[in-house]
Amino acid sequence: MRLGLSAVMMIPVLFAPVLFALMVFGIGGPAQAQMQVQADRDASARLFSVYGIDVDVEAANATEARRQALANAQERAWQSLIEKLVADESLGNLPPASPPLLQSLVRSVDIREEKFSSRRYMAVLDVLFSPDAVRDIFARTDVAYTESLGGPYLLVPVLYDRGVRMVFGDHPWQQALAGADLQNRLIAYRFAPDRISSRAVLSDDLLTNPDPSKLAKAARFFAVPRIVIATARLVPNYRTGQPDLHYDLVVGPLDDEGESRMSHAEGSLSAFMEDFDPAEAATSETEAGTEAFVLKRAANLILRRSDALWKEQTLLAATGDQSVVSVMAPVDHAEAWLSIRQKLESVGIVRSFEMTEIGLPLSRFAISYVGTIDQLRLALAQARLQLLNSDQGLVLITDTADEGREMRAPQSEGGSSR
Structure with a gap:
């Protein structure tokens, strides 16, 4: 897409200190800029952290149990992190987890909750890695990896069970997806509210014949x-007496213009414990072999495949070489500057940015990033920014549409969920 721009007046920042200060601090003063710096959650910290690790260790005493639990949590966190970020074919290049390696990589271990007795230690932990240390080992071992978070995507859970189709409401397939491990995904999700307008858009034609x-x-x-x-069909297996599940996953649109491609995958799962991968989901003995069990398996598989598709599109070369692009943006007051600044800070592959010229109605930025220009466009789009071509160069446009919230349960406004 190409924009036609009228003439703009550019003032080098060096010669406009007063105007620059007014734009950065605005009427609210430095406190407003400081509020912007304190973003809800730093994108880099989210990328390089693993949340909600359960540990339960028994040893000769509580101190030893705690030491073993923390060590185990860090090893598991490192495995989860590289599986999330690194290309599958590059995983073998990385060295095995060892205490010296983890000591150089782990920034902190945060304890959400803990219980202990004289010999037992139980806790829920978050492990935060140093982004620079992780990038360094990725570069030294020549692995391709992603540094981009995506979403929020709209997740549409379609369940067929005993001849009934369920889309909206609190049905078992929606519960399985909402209850999956959403903290450690590359993609954020939300559900559609149960409204007449949502039902009209998510029509039978779209759900059964997507394009x-x-x-x-x-x-x-x-x-x-x-x-x-995400479509799940529960099918009785009369030979085993346990349900089988056929799943169908459609993701799209997959390009900037939104009109050309989508991804489609399908497969089957059983409720048998014999072919169950423990990494798919935490499972109790009473849950194994049940409908809830196979839905949980499918939910984790669906979310992993969605992450894998995003990772494939956003993989960076191991060298991490940086490029700089000059862009114009409509930044003529403090709020506009703070909004763009906050969005750029949330984009993982953006290493730095600075305003080089102040103009009316457009100002100019220099953005330093890793990856390709197409990957930059894709990453910016997740932050509600569009990078468009114009007669005078690249223009960065803020998308002011409602961004919604990450994964939430549908809010019913009456009517059936079926």
């Missing part, structure tokens, strides 16, 4: 980059 054009229209309506239609 990129239909998905693009739905994405624009819900103000999200992509739609994920």
